[in-house]
Amino acid sequence: MATDNTLxxxxxxxxxxxFRLYRVTENGVYEGIYGVNxxxxxxxxxxxxxxxxxxAPDFVDGIFDLRGxxxxxxxxxxxxxxxxxxxxxxxxxxxxxxNMLIGFAVHEARRIRRISWSDxxxxxxxxxxxxxxxxxxxxxxxxxxxxxxLILDLESIIEDLGFYKPDTxxxxxxxxxxxxxxxILDDSSTARKLVKNALEKMGLNVxxxxxxxxxxxxxxxxxxxxxxxxxxxxxxIISDVEMPKxxxxxxxxxxxxxxxxxxxxxxxxxxxxxxxxxxxxxxAGADAYLTKFNAGDFYKVVADAIKxxxxxxxxxx
Numbered sequence: 440m441a442t443d444n445t446l447x448x449x450x451x452x453x454x455x456x457x458f459r460l461y462r463v464t465e466n467g468v469y470e471g472i473y474g475v476n477x478x479x480x481x482x483x484x485x486x487x488x489x490x491x492x493x494x495a496p497d498f499v500d501g502i503f504d505l506r507g508x509x510x511x512x513x514x515x516x517x518x519x520x521x522x523x524x525x526x527x528x529x530x531x532x533x534x535x536x537x538n539m540l541i542g543f544a545v546h547e548a549r550r551i552r553r554i555s556w557s558d559x560x561x562x563x564x565x566x567x568x569x570x571x572x573x574x575x576x577x578x579x580x581x582x583x584x585x586x587x588x589l590i591l592d593l594e595s596i597i598e599d600l601g602f603y604k605p606d607t608x609x610x611x612x613x614x615x616x617x618x619x620x621x622x623i624l625d626d627s628s629t630a631r632k633l634v635k636n637a638l639e640k641m642g643l644n645v646x647x648x649x650x651x652x653x654x655x656x657x658x659x660x661x662x663x664x665x666x667x668x669x670x671x672x673x674x675x676i677i678s679d680v681e682m683p684k685x686x687x688x689x690x691x692x693x694x695x696x697x698x699x700x701x702x703x704x705x706x707x708x709x710x711x712x713x714x715x716x717x718x719x720x721x722x723a724g725a726d727a728y729l730t731k732f733n734a735g736d737f738y739k740v741v742a743d744a745i746k747x748x749x750x751x752x753x754x755x756x
Contacts, residue, residue: 451556451689453681456480457588458532459547462521471521472588473545474552474580476681478711479536479593483548486512486529496600500544505533512542513596534593536710538730541597552588554580556686559590561626561649577626578683594710595629615742616642619674620661623647624654624690625708626682630731634677634708637737643674651685654678655693662699670702674745678725680709680716688723695724702751704744708732 455474462469489501489512498517502509512531516523523546531542562576577592621643625631635645646661648654654676665672676694680687687707694700707720707728717728726744729737 451686452553453556453559453686454478455552455554455588455590456483456532457549457552457582458530458545459549460516460519460521461523461527461546462516463524468524472582472586473515474588474590475532475534475543475593476590476711477551478713478716479534481533481535481540484531484533486531486544499600503542505540508540510540510542511602512544513600514544515591516544516546518596536594536712538712539597539602541593541602543593552582556651556682556689557684559683561683562589577681592627595627614640614738617674617742617745618642619672620644620646621675621677622654622657622661622673623677624649624651624682624687625679626650627679630679630708633732634737637734638675638677638741641738641741650682651678651687651690651693653684654690655685658694658700667699669699670748673700673703674748675741676703676705677708677741678705680707680711680720688719691720691723691725702748704741704748706740706744708737 454477456477458473458475460471460473462471487503489503491501492499492511498514500512500514500517502511504510510533527546529544529546530548531544532548534541534543559578559580562579575592575595576589578590580588580590582588621638623631623634623638623645625634626649631647635647638645646657648657661673662669678687678690682690687709691705691707694703694705701724704726705724707725708731709716709728710731712730720728726747727740729740
């Protein structure tokens with residue numbers, strides 16, 4: 440889906456594609472309201488003719504060719520065990536993240552919503568409901584008429600299917616070593632664990648935060664410990680972009696405007712791989728923008744950022 444770079448860095452807003460899944464119940468048809476970040480949506484199309492994929496789960500409807508790229512289509516209703524009305528017309532939301540194109544079949548793509556991250560709450564719940572797997576809902580937000588929009592964790596779905604696996608292979612002897620502390624921000628505990636393990640292999644102590652608001656609190660705590668020496672002790676900040684309350688771009692803009700923290704290397708590590716996010720990251724003051732997760736790229740970019748900061752500090756001293 441074509442979008443221009445209309446969201447200003449530091450605005451703490453996101454745009455969501457609002458889509459619907461309809462389920463037949465004893466009381467009629469229930470309308471489920473879901474969302475996905477516009478930055479992850481390439482386009483929305485009618486259901487094309489699909490080629491069946493032998494051996495795939497039943498919720499993978501098949502594959503098709505989109506301008507020379509073979510794209511698998513995951514039927515979200517089937518994945519959620521939803522029985523839709525017989526006359527429903529499928530649309531396919533073509534998503535792009537982690538440098539992959541994946542199609543998700545939905546029942547209707549309704550509109551684009553602009554929502555403040557401060558109005559988005561983490562989905563700190565699980566559910567045994569057949570409507571959805573609670574572990575695959577990353578966040579929720581209220582919309583008109585007190586209805587709730589659920590933001591799906593699409594990345595975890597494709598990871599479960601084996602379409603995407605983080606590249607964590609690297610020889611331990613090739614990893615440069617440092618002393619100090621690293622701060623990581625990510626609302627996904629799985630992503631935090633992956634980054635934490637990588638940073639600990641570099642010799643760094645790791646402090647974790649689940650969103651930008653918590654990240655700012657952790658920075659204040661670290662400043663109370665290290666004082667004016669924090670820019671030397673805190674070697675690097677690794678931040679996700681999509682986070683409830685305060686997103687990564689807004690967090691970065693706050694950090695880079697603070698004299699105490701602005702010289703600390705800040706690197707985005709996000710699944711969003713569109714054409715604008717790396718530009719917005721640079722505008723927010725980040726030193727680099729990584730797409731989750733390639734071990735070789737991660738270690739090199741982090742090491743280069745730390746060494747650049749240490750070299751600059753040595754020159755100033």
